[in-house]
Each structure stands twice: as C-alpha cells, then as structure tokens.
Amino acid sequence: MNTPDVLNVGHDCGACPIRHRAVCARCEADELQKLEQIKYYRSYQAGQTVIWSGDKMDFVASVVTGIATLTQTMEDGRRQMVGLLLPSDFVGRPGRQAAAYDVTATTDLVMCCFRKKPFEEMMSKTPHIAQRLLEMTLDELDAAREWMLLLGRKTAREKIASLLAIIARRDAHLNLKAAQGSIVFDLPLTREEMADYLGLTLETVSRQVSALKRDGVIALEGKRHIVVPDFDRLLEETGDDSDGGMLV
Amino acid sequence: MNTPDVLNVGHDCGACPIRHRAVCARCEADELQKLEQIKYYRSYQAGQTVIWSGDKMDFVASVVTGIATLTQTMEDGRRQMVGLLLPSDFVGRPGRQAAAYDVTATTDLVMCCFRKKPFEEMMSKTPHIAQRLLEMTLDELDAAREWMLLLGRKTAREKIASLLAIIARRDAHLNLKAAQGSIVFDLPLTREEMADYLGLTLETVSRQVSALKRDGVIALEGKRHIVVPDFDRLLEETGDDSDGGMLV
DNA sequence: TCTGCGCTTTGACCTACATCAAACTGAAAG
DNA sequence: CTTTCAGTTTGATGTAGGTCAAAGCGCAGA
CATH class of the missing domain: 1.10.10.10 (Winged helix-like DNA-binding domain superfamily/Winged helix DNA-binding domain)
Structure with a gap:
C-alpha cells in the first residue's frame, strides 16, 4: 500500500511530470495505477498549434519536454501571450469544455495528456491531486500578476x-x-x-x-x-x- | 448528518461567503461546524490598508462587503493594481507566510477571516474546500490573463x-x-x-x-x-x- | 554556387500617451 | 459663508515606443 514519496525523493518513475508532482506517498497505490492507465503522450513540432482558442478540449495535460505558449488574439490581430509553459507546467481546466487560449508549440514539444472525464473523476477521489493543482495554479496566478506589473508599468x-x-x-x-x-x-x-x-x-x-x-x-x-x-x-x-x- | 446544499440553494446561512461557496451538502456537518469556529470578522474603512506586501499574514479571508484591491509597487513608486476583490473573492495563500501584495480597502470593507493554521488543517481534511478554492483560483487566473491582454495591447x-x-x-x-x-x-x-x-x-x-x-x-x-x-x-x-x- | 525565404536589424518618421502645470468642483470643517 | 483640500479636468508640451520601409543575415534547397 505504501508507495515511495516520489514528490520528495524525486526518483525516476516515468516521464510524466504530473506523476512526480501530483501524487505522493499519502496517495494509494491504486490511484497511481489509475493515473497510469488514463495517460498518453502527444508530440508536436516547433510552430505547430496544439489547440485553438474556442476548440473543444477533452483533455488536460502537462508539458514533458519543450516549450508551449498561451496566447490571446483580438479581432484585428493584436496578440498577447498570457502564459509560457515550461516542462512540468499544466494546461487545461477541469470542468471547462473549450480552450480559452491558443496553445502553440514554440519548440518541439511532448505533452502528457489525460482525458478530461477520467481525470476529473480521479481528482474527486484523490484529494491530493486537487491540492497539488491548487498550488500550481496559485503559482501561475502569482506569475500572471508579476507579468501585469511588467505589462502595465515597465519600460x-x-x-x-x-x-x-x-x-x-x-x-x-x-x-x-x-x-x-x-x-x-x-x-x-x-x-x-x-x-x-x-x-x-x-x-x-x-x-x-x-x-x-x-x-x-x-x-x-x-x-x-x-x-x-x-x-x-x-x-x-x-x-x-x-x-x-x-x-x- | 445531512446539511442543506447551501451552494445550490443559496439560502442565507450567515454573512460569510466562503460558507456558501466552499462548503456543500457533501461535506460533513461537523466540518461546517469547524469552519464556523475558526472564522472571525474584520472591518476596514475606505482607504485603509489591510496588509502591506511582505508583512506576515497569518490568515486567509474572503470579502463579505465592499471592495479591496491588490497592488504591487516598484521601488521608484510606479504602481500596478493586480487584482480587484469583490464580495465573495478570496485573499491569501495557504502555505505562504508573507503577503505578496498590498491589500487596500477602497470602500468600507468587511472581511471574513480564518486563521491560517486551522484553515489549512481543515483544508487537508475536507477535500471540497480545496476543490472549490481551485475553481476560484482558476477563475482569478483567467481574469488575470484577460487583464494581461488589456495591459499589453489595448488602447x-x-x-x-x-x-x-x-x-x-x-x-x-x-x-x-x-x-x-x-x-x-x-x-x-x-x-x-x-x-x-x-x-x-x-x-x-x-x-x-x-x-x-x-x-x-x-x-x-x-x-x-x-x-x-x-x-x-x-x-x-x-x-x-x-x-x-x-x-x- | 546561387536563390529564396524566414528572421532580424536599422533608420526615419509619427502618434498615443506621459509629464508638467494650472484651474475647477464639491464636500467637509471652521 | 469662507476656507481647505482631495479629487478631477483641461491645456501645452515632451517622448517612448509604434509604424513603415529597406537592408542584412543565415540556411535549406536546387
């Protein structure tokens, strides 16, 4: 029943970051097993679009290698990047149907995906995933706010x-x-x-x-x-x- | 053991929004009870500072009435507001010691506070609070990103x-x-x-x-x-x- | 080796917004 | 009623960064 605390020990337990980050010793081994079962990988080439804003997005994912960007575009073409996804960063929102931003690979990119439905089910049964996700989201929120200062006031x-x-x-x-x-x-x-x-x-x-x-x-x-x-x-x-x- | 689903029914069960929002029928009655025990209210006058960036912040809170702002200030005085807190919005980060932003009351303000320690303990025992908090944080993140577009690209x-x-x-x-x-x-x-x-x-x-x-x-x-x-x-x-x- | 094609640099000019300064408004205090 | 003062408006002027245009610089492909 006791899995090693991959969060702290950080040993290699597969390529998928969310496994390192969202699961810890306190979680049951069979939850780990389930995460394992619903995950799959996708690769993109530099420049390729992962998903367009407004498209149906039936998965959540985390970046394994490479860099992706989140951008918003206005009708007249003005563009603003609103996020930079580095390895281990998470994309997608449990509970949301459509993507809110364009996601683009700026380098070759590998993502570790989870189909949304089973991921959500698992989240509701495995409290530590929600807590880990909360932590990561709060980090992103801080980053976004730092960026607001940059955009609004810096030269x-x-x-x-x-x-x-x-x-x-x-x-x-x-x-x-x-x-x-x-x-x-x-x-x-x-x-x-x-x-x-x-x-x-x-x-x-x-x-x-x-x-x-x-x-x-x-x-x-x-x-x-x-x-x-x-x-x-x-x-x-x-x-x-x-x-x-x-x-x- | 069955409490009414205050989240959906929305009937009056006290002035504190987090009670409405973070707790639902699926939570045990005694958790509600605990939330009740650790909460307290604070009032501020328009213009008063709730907390300065960098100060020790031993509570988390949600706005009951009034409006508060989150601002960042650069050394030379340039200021950027990074958040507008309306009734039911949440401030403070579980796990963080010091405030990351100045929090200021722009109108008369009432906040419902929870001392951090007991709140965190409760969060780890009551999964739905973390999930609700995650939802709220994701909403804030979306708002922040919309604001990034505004700051970066709008006239x-x-x-x-x-x-x-x-x-x-x-x-x-x-x-x-x-x-x-x-x-x-x-x-x-x-x-x-x-x-x-x-x-x-x-x-x-x-x-x-x-x-x-x-x-x-x-x-x-x-x-x-x-x-x-x-x-x-x-x-x-x-x-x-x-x-x-x-x-x- | 040359050609084409992204990407980048650099220059000349323009404009949206900042800065500086002065006057206005209205509510609170005496 | 007058004074005061924070908040606001408006004007004159300055400038950081945008726009438009033209080269420059690899690099892949022929």
Missing part, C-alpha cells in the same frame, strides 16, 4: 531584461551553471514571440536587445545564443526589487 | 471601456437592472485607482472618460455616478470579441 528595456532574467534563471537552475554569475543559454523565442509576450513590437524588442548588448549587459553569439556575464547586472535592469521577492 | 479608450464594462456587468448582475440595455452604477474607484489598474496615468483616464462621455457612450452625474445608456455600445468600445467569450 521596454526593463521588460526585455525581465524576460531574459526569467529564462536565464530557469536555465541556470536546470544546468547548475550559475558559476560566479555568468550564465549562458539559448533563447527559445523569436523576436516576435518576445514582443507578444512583452506587449511590444518586434522592432522595439530588437532595438532593446541591441541596446543591452551595446551596454555590455548581455553578449550575443548568433541571434539566439545569449551570454549573461553578470547576472546581478541584468537584474538591476529589470526594475524589480533587489531582494528578488522571496516569498514562501 | 487607453479600450482600457477604460473594458473596466467600465466589467463593473457595469457586475452591478447589473447584482441589481438585476439590466432593463433594455441601460445600466446605472457608482464607480467604486478614483481616477488614480483606475489608472493604476489600467496601466495609465490619472490624466489619461480623465481624458478618456470625458471622451466617452462626449461621444455618448456613457453619461456622468457628478464624478462617480455613471449611466450606460446602451451596454452593447460600450462593449463595442472594449475591443473584445463580440461574443463575450462565454466559456464553461
């Missing part, structure tokens, strides 16, 4: 710096390459995607990236490969409080 | 129209005064608060409100009392899709 330069800092931080975290403040990573977004995320035009993004380069805050190798020689210097450019707002 | 006029539409819609809902499209309500926000919500300056807000008045989209009586003669006309000004995006 173009601060916006770019903030985005770079987020991606850099995440990559540093994954690669543990945060050696004495220097971080190297590949931008997973085009200038246009960055613009859609930041509420700018692609020209302004290009100009500000050039400006940051000119000022020595970042260095470019090619268009996409970025070197941040001094992460603290980059952080100064974001306009955020220096003490990174570490809340628990 | 000042569209921003104002959108905000008025939200408040008008809500008031129409409460008062059932949506008689043939004409809606009347009081603005609960100052020009400056509107500006902080919309990512504008108060002067621009004032100018655009005047413009909407000049163009007959709205009428003003005094500074705060607003008449929307034709709600559909107002909606046209928001830039949103005409079919209101009704997702379930």
Whole structure:
C-alpha cells in the first residue's frame, strides 16, 4: 500500500511530470495505477498549434519536454501571450469544455495528456491531486500578476531584461551553471514571440536587445545564443526589487 | 448528518461567503461546524490598508462587503493594481507566510477571516474546500490573463471601456437592472485607482472618460455616478470579441 | 554556387500617451 | 459663508515606443 514519496525523493518513475508532482506517498497505490492507465503522450513540432482558442478540449495535460505558449488574439490581430509553459507546467481546466487560449508549440514539444472525464473523476477521489493543482495554479496566478506589473508599468528595456532574467534563471537552475554569475543559454523565442509576450513590437524588442548588448549587459553569439556575464547586472535592469521577492 | 446544499440553494446561512461557496451538502456537518469556529470578522474603512506586501499574514479571508484591491509597487513608486476583490473573492495563500501584495480597502470593507493554521488543517481534511478554492483560483487566473491582454495591447479608450464594462456587468448582475440595455452604477474607484489598474496615468483616464462621455457612450452625474445608456455600445468600445467569450 | 525565404536589424518618421502645470468642483470643517 | 483640500479636468508640451520601409543575415534547397 505504501508507495515511495516520489514528490520528495524525486526518483525516476516515468516521464510524466504530473506523476512526480501530483501524487505522493499519502496517495494509494491504486490511484497511481489509475493515473497510469488514463495517460498518453502527444508530440508536436516547433510552430505547430496544439489547440485553438474556442476548440473543444477533452483533455488536460502537462508539458514533458519543450516549450508551449498561451496566447490571446483580438479581432484585428493584436496578440498577447498570457502564459509560457515550461516542462512540468499544466494546461487545461477541469470542468471547462473549450480552450480559452491558443496553445502553440514554440519548440518541439511532448505533452502528457489525460482525458478530461477520467481525470476529473480521479481528482474527486484523490484529494491530493486537487491540492497539488491548487498550488500550481496559485503559482501561475502569482506569475500572471508579476507579468501585469511588467505589462502595465515597465519600460521596454526593463521588460526585455525581465524576460531574459526569467529564462536565464530557469536555465541556470536546470544546468547548475550559475558559476560566479555568468550564465549562458539559448533563447527559445523569436523576436516576435518576445514582443507578444512583452506587449511590444518586434522592432522595439530588437532595438532593446541591441541596446543591452551595446551596454555590455548581455553578449550575443548568433541571434539566439545569449551570454549573461553578470547576472546581478541584468537584474538591476529589470526594475524589480533587489531582494528578488522571496516569498514562501 | 445531512446539511442543506447551501451552494445550490443559496439560502442565507450567515454573512460569510466562503460558507456558501466552499462548503456543500457533501461535506460533513461537523466540518461546517469547524469552519464556523475558526472564522472571525474584520472591518476596514475606505482607504485603509489591510496588509502591506511582505508583512506576515497569518490568515486567509474572503470579502463579505465592499471592495479591496491588490497592488504591487516598484521601488521608484510606479504602481500596478493586480487584482480587484469583490464580495465573495478570496485573499491569501495557504502555505505562504508573507503577503505578496498590498491589500487596500477602497470602500468600507468587511472581511471574513480564518486563521491560517486551522484553515489549512481543515483544508487537508475536507477535500471540497480545496476543490472549490481551485475553481476560484482558476477563475482569478483567467481574469488575470484577460487583464494581461488589456495591459499589453489595448488602447487607453479600450482600457477604460473594458473596466467600465466589467463593473457595469457586475452591478447589473447584482441589481438585476439590466432593463433594455441601460445600466446605472457608482464607480467604486478614483481616477488614480483606475489608472493604476489600467496601466495609465490619472490624466489619461480623465481624458478618456470625458471622451466617452462626449461621444455618448456613457453619461456622468457628478464624478462617480455613471449611466450606460446602451451596454452593447460600450462593449463595442472594449475591443473584445463580440461574443463575450462565454466559456464553461 | 546561387536563390529564396524566414528572421532580424536599422533608420526615419509619427502618434498615443506621459509629464508638467494650472484651474475647477464639491464636500467637509471652521 | 469662507476656507481647505482631495479629487478631477483641461491645456501645452515632451517622448517612448509604434509604424513603415529597406537592408542584412543565415540556411535549406536546387
């Protein structure tokens, strides 16, 4: 009856993040089993659309590898990205029929899906899944609100710096390459995607990236490969409080 | 053992919204009892700060009457409102020690509070509370994302129209005064608060409100009392899709 | 090797909104 | 009734970022 606490131990129990994250030792083994039974994988190529806003969406899913974006589009074509889905992030809303946003793969993407019906049934029987989902949703809500500050009040330069800092931080975290403040990573977004995320035009993004380069805050190798020689210097450019707002 | 399903029946079982919303017939009567025991009320005057960002927050709460705002402030004073709390909305995050935002009463305000510890304990024992909270959080996330589109891509006029539409819609809902499209309500926000919500300056807000008045989209009586003669006309000004995006 | 095609950069110009400043309004206090 | 003061309106001017246009830069395919 006792499954290992995969949440803390973090050992390999399959490729699907939700298994790591939503299930823990306190859950019964047969619930794990059920999750296993209803899950399946889907792959997408970079640029492919996973689902269009308004389409029927009969599954929920989490990202296994790659990056996906959530975007909203106005009738006249103005676009705003409202979410960036990184590995282990969750998409889809239990209880909702149709997708609320366009979901697009910006890199090659693998998602771990669960058909909605059985997932919902399981959720109502397995309290810890709802609790884990709540936690993740609250994290996303915080991220969205941080982004509201960015969109509403930051300058173009601060916006770019903030985005770079987020991606850099995440990559540093994954690669543990945060050696004495220097971080190297590949931008997973085009200038246009960055613009859609930041509420700018692609020209302004290009100009500000050039400006940051000119000022020595970042260095470019090619268009996409970025070197941040001094992460603290980059952080100064974001306009955020220096003490990174570490809340628990 | 059977309590009435207050969620659906909606009869009066006390002033506290979370009682209506988080507890339902499927919950045990003694859980209701416990919720009852750990809750208490707090009142604030218009303009008072409920809690400052970073302060220790040892409770979670829901709004009973009045309006509160969540705002973020940058070091140099730039401010962005990231949430508007209306009656029945929830503040506070189970598991977090410190407040992430300034919470301010913009009108006289009554909140129903729960000390965090016992609330968390109860949540872990009463699955439906976590599920209800998840639903509410997902709603907030959707609202935040809609706001991201507004902040990133809408013009000042569209921003104002959108905000008025939200408040008008809500008031129409409460008062059932949506008689043939004409809606009347009081603005609960100052020009400056509107500006902080919309990512504008108060002067621009004032100018655009005047413009909407000049163009007959709205009428003003005094500074705060607003008449929307034709709600559909107002909606046209928001830039949103005409079919209101009704997702379930 | 050349060609075409995304993606990006850069420049010249324009405009929506910000900034600065002054006057107005109305309610509360004396 | 006058004063005061927070909130608001309106005007004049400045500017960050948008728009339009033209090159530049790989890279895949022929």
